[in-house]
Amino acid sequence: MAKLYVNPGNPKSKINRELYGNFSEHLGRCIYEGLYVGEDSPIPNTNGMRNDVVSALKEMGLPVLRWPGGCFADEYHWMDGIGPKESRKKIVNTHWGGVVEDNSFGTHEFMELCRQIGCKTYINGNVGSGTVREMSEWVEYMTFSGVSPMADLRTKNGHEEPYTVNYFGVGNENWGCGGNMRAEYYADEYRRYQTYVRNYYNDKKIYKIACGPNSGDFNWTDTLMKVAGRYMDGLSLHYYTVPGDTWEHKGSATEFDEKEYFVTLRKAYYMEELILRHGAIMDRYDPKKKVGLIIDEWGTWFDVEPGTNPGFLYQQNTMRDAMVAAINLNLFNKHSDRVKMANIAQLVNVLQAVILTEGEKMLLTPTYHVFKMFRGHQDATLLESSLATEEIGMEKDKIPNLTESVSRAEDGTLTLTLANLSLDTAYPIETVFAEGTPECVSGTILTGAMNAHNTFDAPETVRTADFTEAVLDNGAIRFTIPACSVVSLHINMK
Numbered sequence: 001m002a003k004l005y006v007n008p009g010n011p012k013s014k015i016n017r018e019l020y021g022n023f024s025e026h027l028g029r030c031i032y033e034g035l036y037v038g039e040d041s042p043i044p045n046t047n048g049m050r051n052d053v054v055s056a057l058k059e060m061g062l063p064v065l066r067w068p069g070g071c072f073a074d075e076y077h078w079m080d081g082i083g084p085k086e087s088r089k090k091i092v093n094t095h096w097g098g099v100v101e102d103n104s105f106g107t108h109e110f111m112e113l114c115r116q117i118g119c120k121t122y123i124n125g126n127v128g129s130g131t132v133r134e135m136s137e138w139v140e141y142m143t144f145s146g147v148s149p150m151a152d153l154r155t156k157n158g159h160e161e162p163y164t165v166n167y168f169g170v171g172n173e174n175w176g177c178g179g180n181m182r183a184e185y186y187a188d189e190y191r192r193y194q195t196y197v198r199n200y201y202n203d204k205k206i207y208k209i210a211c212g213p214n215s216g217d218f219n220w221t222d223t224l225m226k227v228a229g230r231y232m233d234g235l236s237l238h239y240y241t242v243p244g245d246t247w248e249h250k251g252s253a254t255e256f257d258e259k260e261y262f263v264t265l266r267k268a269y270y271m272e273e274l275i276l277r278h279g280a281i282m283d284r285y286d287p288k289k290k291v292g293l294i295i296d297e298w299g300t301w302f303d304v305e306p307g308t309n310p311g312f313l314y315q316q317n318t319m320r321d322a323m324v325a326a327i328n329l330n331l332f333n334k335h336s337d338r339v340k341m342a343n344i345a346q347l348v349n350v351l352q353a354v355i356l357t358e359g360e361k362m363l364l365t366p367t368y369h370v371f372k373m374f375r376g377h378q379d380a381t382l383l384e385s386s387l388a389t390e391e392i393g394m395e396k397d398k399i400p401n402l403t404e405s406v407s408r409a410e411d412g413t414l415t416l417t418l419a420n421l422s423l424d425t426a427y428p429i430e431t432v433f434a435e436g437t438p439e440c441v442s443g444t445i446l447t448g449a450m451n452a453h454n455t456f457d458a459p460e461t462v463r464t465a466d467f468t469e470a471v472l473d474n475g476a477i478r479f480t481i482p483a484c485s486v487v488s489l490h491i492n493m494k
């Protein structure tokens with residue numbers, strides 16, 4: 001019997017709803033086909049946005065969306081994507097597949113998408129190939145409400161009211177595709193560019209995010225915090241879970257054995273070390289944790305599906321991805337004192353997507369279900385909890401068998417999310433409370449074989465079910481969690 005201790009008397013940090021954010025880039029079929037099909041499409045849409053996808057994202061509770069990249073952001077010139085569609089520039093998407101980008105999805109369309117979903121906006125600006133003036137004018141175009149050249153242009157393009165920009169990224173991966181800069185150089189550039197990301201409204205300040213490290217580049221974090229820490233609200237971190245040892249052989253999304261399953265989960269757990277080590281460096285410069293760690297690209301990265309464009313990064317999504325999602329989301333909750341936003345890559349049809357589409361068809365991936373099951377954590381307060389785990393896995397790929405986190409919402413409801421990463425062992429769990437008594441419990445489960453996934457012919461192979469196993473027993477909650485499954489419980493306390 002594994003004991004899970006929960007202490008409702010020890011509330012910890014707030015779990016920002018933005019930890020459940022997502023990322024959409026002009027890459028493959030994410031924006032075009034996945035989200036935006038245009039007003040004239042036979043696929044049901046509202047102002048060009050797919051109705052089926054928007055409604056699924058609302059149900060999942062998507063809180064914030066990052067756009068337009070990724071590597072695309074540092075090649076994107078926002079003026080190409082405004083004004084009458086027929087006169088927008090057609091360009092080559094050099095980074096992703098060399099396809100024609102007709103710019104029919106631009107600033108106004110992104111804002112309309114976020115309006116329909118009801119989520120916050122995270123715009124990523126161009127430092128690598130853009131100018132300070134260009135970035136500054138984009139912010140003015142989107143957010144200024146008075147008389148100015150950019151506000152007038154926005155009005156001329158059909159939107160008199162200013163838009164809300166909640167988050168603004170000053171460049172993306174500037175150590176790589178965003179200009180191959182050195183940390184010292186970028187830190188100075190960040191200071192300069194962010195100066196002109198003006199706050200045109202008093203009540204809603206733009207949260208400015210500096211480009212942070214690639215995975216374990218601790219020197220980058222140290223330099224950025226030292227040189228530019230006081231000019232930023234957030235520092236990003238990018239880390240992908242790639243089972244293979246080389247980019248040429250990352251591993252298949254669906255064809256893998258037990259060894260590769262455990263390699264993948266071990267690599268997913270590396271996220272905790274990254275949060276702790278980057279967090280420790282940030283603590284040295286920012287002990288009050290004013291600067292958020294913004295994990296705005298994370299998730300699995302496998303070989304593309306056979307026969308698809310290698311530049312489109314289209315991959316399937318299995319129960320293994322569900323486990324990676326559960327590990328990461330529980331970690332983000334547990335470290336929500338420093339981690340203030342996270343954006344899985346990417347929303348639709350790219351990398352660890354929550355939704356896949358094919359023509360008019362749409363399916364929800366196992367990762368989608370995990371995000372929806374964890375929804376109760378959004379804006380809740382993390383509670384102290386601990387669980388005795390045991391080591392499982394193969395050879396050097398050892399991981400804890402269980403991962404969990406517990407939070408309390410404003411209305412007092414507790415959400416407990418737990419994943420059993422074992423492929424063959426179910427574990428009995430006894431949840432005990434240091435304070436208070438559970439009055440009623442209900443739950444949801446997602447379970448299946450490690451490579452189970454949904455296809456357009458069988459879209460409901462992996463889906464959630466009610467979890468009725470959890471019973472109240474003398475102030476505790478008992479249940480058995482099956483192998484390879486994710487469970488979420490909603491608990492009302494007396």
Ligand code: AHR
Binds near residue numbers: 025351
């Ligand atoms: O998400 C795909 C790519 O991964 C992004 O464009 C880039 O920022 C990262 O390297």
